[in-house]
Amino acid sequence: MTDNKKNPYLAHIRPSKEPLHGFIPRRVTESQVRKALEHEVNPFTQEPHTPQYRDILEARKKLPVFLHMDEFFKVFNENQIIIIEGEPGSGKTTQIPQFVVYSDLPHNKGKIIACTQPRRITTVSAAKRVSEEMDVELGREVGYSIRFDDMTEPGTTFLKYMTDGKLLREAMNDPKLSCYSTIILDEAHQRTLATDILMSILKGLAKRRPDLKIIVMSATLDALKFQKYFSAPLIKIHGCAHPVEVFYTQEPEPDYVEAAIRTVLMIHRAEEPGDILLFLTGEQEIEDACRQIQLEAALDPNFFGPLTCIPLYSSLPSQQQKRVFDPPLPPKTPNGPPGRKVIVSTNIAETSLTIDGIVYVVDPGFEKQNVYHPRIRVNSLLVTPISKVSAKQRAGRAGRTRPGKCFRLYTEEDFISELEEESVPEVLRCSLAGTVLGLFKIGVKDLVRFDWVDSPAPEALLRALELLNHLGAIDTDGNLTALGSIMAEFPLDPQLSKVLVVSPEFRCSDEILTIAAMLSVPNVWLRPNNHRKKADAARAFYTNVDGDHMALLNVYNNYIQNQLDVSWAESHYLSAEVLAEAHNIREELMWMMERFEIELMSIADEKKRCLAIRQALCCGFFMQVAYKGDEMGNYITVKDNQVVQLHPCCGLRTQPQWVIFNDFILTTRPYIRTVTEVRAEWLLEYAPVYYDLTTFQDGKMKKALRKAAKKYIGRPNDADTEEHR
């Protein structure tokens, strides 16, 4: 062994015994696996193990999951479906898939083990960590696959971390999921739409594929629910949690962010060494709080130890994410007070990502939730109170390494009487249009009799069917149309899929492709606190009389003209990272368009091109239209009659009569965002059923539509609409 390491030419010589000698797939025992882990040679690469592998292995052996290895193999060998429940940090995500590797030996059979995660960020970080633990290169034996980013090697990758949404898409194309030997659904307690649907699909598939094994992993008591749903055995992993003392405020806090910052600083000044985890709701709030905590802590640096404040949220670039694992700064002077790390995170740190060393948790009791209002057909991200289960999880994060403290910024009475017991699963609070389209694609037609883990409200299903019908994805008998079948292939909302699929009819598929990619990434405009004016000026350069969709297109085109240059992007207050992502997505979508023979086209004349793009957008977004209600900037949404305003970041210089919008957001007031001007006659032409005037209430809007109808019918050869046919 030592010789092998010294002499690279000997590195490939196998020691006398194979590490996996005597392993019978799915009959593997704990002692066999423990021996293999200690073996000199890596069974998957045939290379000797590195010293790093041994160091990490020693740490892994201390994880609670490791103590349950024997039980795991006994139960897994005997059952097709099993449920595992264990506290966050006990080692489920990183260890269980590796145990399964030793059991399935997928590398010998060309099979893959999948482990799903609800979030992209944890999918990537788990794959990275496990590739290190297994001493292999990321993207080879161990890889990940998330929407628009695939880091796997066909034929080589046998352990694949992937988002639940990605696996759901794969199920559409291969309903038997034949390349997988075991599928692990992780973080099932989060009850995302995709994981819920996968549970239903896999439950059905298990009967047709007796060779497929399924593991459902959960961090909370929800496990009992899954156990019943699947009639499967449960393995309970007991953590090594330390006691956590919980404190409440005496009075409700009027401003939870301000209270949170105050509490963090109070802990820093008065409490023993130990890192702090603060839960806030979103990117902007987190970045602002970090800045303020850092500023205020710097006021008295000599008195208290150095403090590092680190943000954590899903859209954070991956290099920055890693900072949460950095050790705190050392003391300034040899005997000075030690440094402290403060992590300000969304609920991602609740169960998905464990950061060691946390002793104090500050919990204001809020999170951002996507809420769908079926009556007004609006999806909005709302700051909502967390559930009791979440509050307990958050507190638990303080007791990982030693006894900790949790500061709840609400009263004990509120905890008892105001917080719901459990969070509401996504299937009960989201728009189901994309899901229903996906289910139709895999052949599920009877949505009522579909084996839901929790059945959605009939109204939400009805709304989804109605939207898909209006888009032409399903016919009035409820059958998937040819258009719907192609729409389902694209990993986009049905509205945007529709626009992309029909865009060649308007000869602007090239531009719509770019817009679709730009609508699939986070906000591209940077607005640093100390450069707001400059950033706004830079942005104004891209505002476009026709609307925000055109602005996104222009930004992307400029980025390409400047050879994807990072410093160009930054000097224009644009996120280079987001633009690079949009570029990737565009390539990926383009490849898909090629596969479905959707031609890439563009119109040379700029004016005509703009017109065509706006018309194409109408074909998908005709249900997201608002009409100018007055001169005060109020708009009224079509059919739902909600009074909204253009979001302050909207780039339209005028206030056109009719606009389509990409999102409706409820913050301090209702806003529509990413807005483009359209004409009433286009709505009438491209969505005649939805714009059947007999279904409209009498009023200004109906009048305007009637006027447009006359114009449209009176001039069937209208140059604007005809030249693109």
Ligand code: CDP
């Ligand atoms: O899934 P679960 O919450 O049960 O635990 P895990 O994600 O498998 O993490 C187990 C341990 O692995 C953590 O407590 C960390 O010590 C370590 N880990 C790490 O160091 N880096 C990661 N990216 C993930 C886990």
Ligand code: MG
């Ligand atoms: Mg986990």
